[in-house]
Amino acid sequence: MKKILSLVLCLMMVLSAVSFASAEATVPTIDQIKLGEDYTDLTATIKWLTHRTDLVNGGQIAGYIAEFNKVYPNITVEVEGITDYAQDSLTRLTGSKDWGDMMGIPQVEASEFATYFTPMGSLETLSEIYNFADAKAFDGVVYGIPSTGNAQGIVYNKAVFEKAGITELPKTPAEFIDALKAIKEKTDAIPLYTNYAAGWTMGAWDAYIGGSATGNANYINNDIVIEKDPFSNKAEGVGPYAVYKILYDAVANGLIEEDYTTTDWEGCKVMINNGEIGCMVLGSWAFSQMRDAGPNGADIGYMSFPITVDGKQYASAGADYCYAINKHATVENQTATMVFIKWMTHESGFAYNEGGIPINKDGKYPDLYAAFAGIEFVPDTAAVDQQLVDDLNNDSMVLLNRGGDKKIQEIIEHAFNGTKTFDEIMADWNEAWTTAQEDLSIEVK
């Protein structure tokens, strides 16, 4: 009898050990973790690659980690800030399996997510909890949680606008160009600073052609794929044509800096803060940087892009870099990273501090969105066929939102030198787009 009892006990112990081991062997999804309760005794050292070198050097990231360690003292987070993030992180990711544990997903095709990253949960569940949950999802599985959300608008200097006598923020392209002209006439400020030389600041214009210019969340990832000649002037003052036309007209009317080839990205922050620049077309992430660049932070404002669709204004909104986990790391490290990501999203206040749209749906909006009252945020929906969108953009070399900086720089060059009319540029893009659509046998409607 005793023998049987001990056998049963033994069996039970083995079973529980097995079940314990199997619980340990899988990484939880992010929605399963209860912050402050689960995994508080987990010991791990994780490495985080981030593009926010400014926050690494400024000590803010260390501050977040210190807060995190009050709850999870045994998880050590090492941070590496990378200056040329878009390029270097991709090289590290594709080059080796032990690049670290956590990174913001660089330009990787959606179908490749599963090769590199740990699944964080199903899209169905997570889209209930998070904004922009579909930003880095593939086949209904989420691989990355956004660090913060950005709205697309224009960062401007309130004092300059006031001095120019602009009492109401422009709502249409024509009003916007008039406002720039008023700034040029009545102040010494550069009405619109292009940041031509930095390159990526030019590609940023692509972010406005979707939700902001059409009010259609489906536009940039799906509708444009099957649209015939998307860059034509189809309706007055809306759509991609209107967005790029604003830039062309501003240059052609001499409403930008004198020598665009020597613009200076770091310098422009100080200049707008001092009132030497009227406005710049940049995402909401830029707001805090411009505000903190000098003593006149209170002058910096943020407004929506001057396009009105059927009497209503919209603003594209989307995810910033999305945190993802290295699937080749140990289970402990993956779990610890998942805990840290959940903490960063729910508890750190990161999105709020950065002036971003909250990621967890119950988070609060920072003050800068005050000017967005009555404006509808349009988060771009994910592509039905992400691969096809990537291929179309790469093959046509139009590269919307994919580092197509050169084509926007060329708008400025042509507008300034008068080498091509705006309609000619758009016709070129349409032609490239159509050719790629044909090569990929896309049915155009």
Added chain:
Amino acid sequence: MSTVNPAMPQPRGRKTFREWFAVPKNQQRVVIFTFAVVPVFLLIMFTYYPFMRMIEWSFYNMSYTKNRGFVGLKNYLDVFTRDELFATFRVSLYYMAGAVVQIALALYFATILSFKTKFTAFYKGAMFFPFLINGIAIGFIFKFFYTRGHVLDTTLGFFGIPLESLPYWLRDTSVNNWSLVATSVWKYMGQNMVLFSGAIMSVDTTLYEAAAIDGANKWHQFRYVILPSISTVLTLNVILSITGSLSAFEPPYVIAAMGSNGTATYFIQMHQTAHVQHKVGLACAMAVVLVLIICICTLIQKLIFKYAFRNAGTDTKPAKKGVL
């Protein structure tokens, strides 16, 4: 010698390693092999193997993360038919023109400094110095140098040239490529000069005396004594400059915002294709085409120089005899 023992399976006539190694010739072979194996391995591993893979990839439609299949010669056709790719060679012509100026200047300074001049070492050092600066740093230096109202404009202002009559050095497409070429000449001229003056120093000084006795002036000395003697170094410098001008990258990338405003060279376009458009196959094909073009350029130069210096050998030898 080796004992014939049926119990031992060792085949007849085969020496042990120790015996084999005792032969000096074999020792020499081992030494040569062991010395050569490391560099040859490194060369194959890091030069030839990647190069072969690059040629292989040039036949595929692929990105860094994905291979979309074999496409044959399509990438090569694209290099020649896509306007934005092949047209960049036009920009390389600016750099080739710059290379000619650069060689001429280097030769001029090297020759002058080889005659009796004061502060020779200082001049040489000053002119060689830019070569030692990192290319990216040079880029930033010149970015500010060319900015409106900065160094270049104010310097020209001292000479009474008003700002209004000056072009925007990087914005105006009629001058911006020349501005960039100038930085490249500034950087590499010193290096060419040092190579030239090294070669000129190795010229037998008695030749100058002999030439002077024969009534040759400085120009004749340069034309008939110095130039033929340094023809090898001259050829080398020209080849390096021309290949360098085909592969110019840093000036347009750093100074002119990644090759914007019509300053994109072939290298910049290759970088764009591979790293922005993720068309790795096409970029590989571009690289292969560049290698072929450089080979052709080198061959043409060789032929030209062979023709230009066809009498070089016979020119100098009688002179030497004359001295003796």
